[in-house]
Ligand SMILES: Cc1ncc(COP(=O)(O)O)c(C=O)c1O
């Protein structure tokens with residue numbers, strides 16, 4: 001007998017239907033217990049004593065979730081002054097924030113320098129800019145190991161076809177710029193792409209970055225990057241990324257490197273998705289059921305303004321249906337689940353076998369906690385959803401209010 005997340009207790013003391021009624025539909029629901037477990041798995045993956053997990057908050061920067069991640073002992077990597085601001089709001093100190101930026105303005109770079117966070121730059125041009133703005137300072141650089149990985153071409157972030165990182169052949173120029181501005185290179189980092197389940201590409205990139213690291217005797221840290229995957233398909237759920245196995249390999253590599261280098265430097269990894277993806281179900285409501293020629297469409301209030309991944313990357317998310325009628329009938333049918341946005345690409349799930357649904361049924365989109373709410377928008381004048389947390393004591397609390405019409409209109413300036 002297949003169990004859904006409601007039966008597994010994901011929603012704590014409330015029913016999904018009560019949540020949409022109280023907080024509005026759609027609503028992102030997070031489970032504290034799952035979030036904490038993911039953090040602990042990462043913290044425990046190696047024995048090397050100076051291994052730091054930086055949660056990459058671009059996956060989800062809700063400050064209440066960051067408070068939990070911080071309690072679990074993870075530091076953070078950020079992408080912008082906005083993310084620095086939110087990390088600080090959650091209680092992170094500047095020395096726990098790693099700013100890995102890409103093509104930023106002088107103004108943004110100055111914000112990070114003034115905030116006192118370690119910055120990594122990813123081109124010679126940005127290294128020059130950093131040197132001009134903070135001569136004599138400390139800096140890290142992002143390398144491009146020459147090959148990438150990822151669930152879609154759009155999220156591969158290393159290799160010849162991407163804008164990221166400095167090629168290893170350019171280390172000579174890097175050294176010249178460092179010397180010209182009297183900069184100390186304290187760290188090397190890389191990130192090959194998002195969502196790997198097979199450790200081989202990651203380990204290959206670890207090997208490349210450590211080869212470069214040998215050229216710089218004064219490093220404080222080397223950061224191997226994120227990209228740790230999860231399985232979005234129910235049938236693959238048991239085949240999890242084997243963190244223990246990856247950790248064992250990393251341990252060997254890190255201890256060996258420390259011995260050759262003569263010091264136990266800090267090693268870091270920066271997973272985003274792995275930390276938050278599985279901790280959230282996005283609840284929405286069936287608003288229309290319709291047959292168009294051969295297709296049966298289930299219209300919902302989950303447009304791509306609320307969850308962009310399926311439209312942007314053809315990503316798959318499991319869907320559960322929580323309506324009472326569903327439990328009684330037990331029938332399944334082939335449907336296409338769509339949103340309420342004025343574009344024909346607004347498809348959440350195509351040709352899926354799902355329990356037969358009726359208007360007002362509540363559905364849950366699984367594994368929505370990473371790159372979900374943070375990528376939502378007000379397209380079509382829609383309100384971004386609330387976010388709620390099911391705490392470990394099973395009680396439910398609000399951690400982000402749903403947008404209001406005032407929020408939607410707030411920044412516009414009418415002509416006099
Ligand atoms: C520099 C950097 N670090 C870390 C991450 C986190 O990636 P993921 O969520 O796949 O772990 C990203 C996003 O891909 C990134 O661009």
Ligand SMILES: N[C@@H](CCCC[NH3+])C(=O)O
Nearest residue numbers: 058155157194309370371
């Ligand atoms: N937004 C992407 C991941 C990209 C991460 C940023 N480098 C996703 O949903 O899978």
